[in-house]
Amino acid sequence: MTESKSCYTIDKLEGYAVLQLGLKLNISGRKEFEKEIEGLANLYLIVNCHLLTSIPNDWIRLIVRLQQLVKKSNKFLKMINVTPGLIAFFKGEGLDTTFKYATDIKDALVDTGLALPAQAGTAQTAPVKKGLDTDFINPFLAAAANVIQVSSNITSLAGDIFIKQNTDVLPGDVSGVIGIVSEAFVGSVIISFPEKTFLKIMSNMLGEDVKEINQEIVDGAAELTNMIFGQAKVVLNNKGYGIKSAIPSVISGNNHSFSTLTKGPIVVVPFNTEYGGFFIEICLSN
């Protein structure tokens, strides 16, 4: 059952309830909400804080009271979709340890054994996605261009994406490699640079003229891969991919090439800069 109020909604579901807080939490809404918190005391409570960067003190007091009530029933209250701004607000108010957080509803309910109903309205979580499609690849394109631009002030443009064939040789002089692991698939991302491109990027990053690939700078390829993977991972996990963190590694040597451990197709994204190209290989298999 969904009850709509002026500044909040409550979705009462099987065994739990989702309290959606609106952006304008006012006094009249708080008075309405105060009347119905007793009816929520026997449920697991999930407070959806989507887009909020602060919560008025009178609302916080009420949520704390509600948290105490559900605790008496051996249930819990967890906040989801908590923005960095709201976390900073809680910390500023000395409330950073007051509430428990979860990423989403599924994560919040993981300890309860409750199954999510199929028709849960706003309570539905994104299904775990899988597959090497544009939805998966595009965040890597955006992340690569952004990371190279911010870290080295070099503009890179993505070329036409293609599927790597057995006969294709895409040698690089230095490459960063990182594994992709999720519940649905495994794979890898490889970012390979020819010497000329890599030296220019590293020269700009370090603020000094780097003339050769050596042990002092070679791990820069792994770091670039880590940053590109990290930015893409945030976007993909917000879409429900569930990718886990991994440690990158680096491979160097003139004109080296790769054999991937997974058997899926390999998508190649070539990039071009005014100092030369580089390319990203993405491979997934279920």
Next chain:
Amino acid sequence: MFDPNTKILIVDDMLTMRKIVKKIFRDLGFTNITEAHDGKDAWEKVQTGNFGLIMSDWNMPVCSGLDFLKMVRSDKNLAKTPFILVTAEAEQHQVAEAIKSGVDNYVVKPFSQEALKLKLEATHKKITIRNSAQ
């Protein structure tokens, strides 16, 4: 802002990243900088280092930045050391976990000199307020 003589510990398993961060700190006027290559190495260095600021990468082998942060916060002699985590993956649950563990601020890689300066100013302000309230 932190005093330019503040003793700073930069922790990162990537030599290149340590060089980049060190250069940015130097460009901001800081001169007293020490490096560590992971949380374990950093833990040994903080025992005698008397550092005024720790800036640690999150994703490291052997001992992660988060584990190192927890070790620092649980040591009564080190617990109040200003601590900034550096991460390439600013996911909400990660940020929440870091704050819960007592981090003072976090920076998302890659970052510019100006971005780090703003983070340092915000961190210093937060710590000053915290210390004056105690």
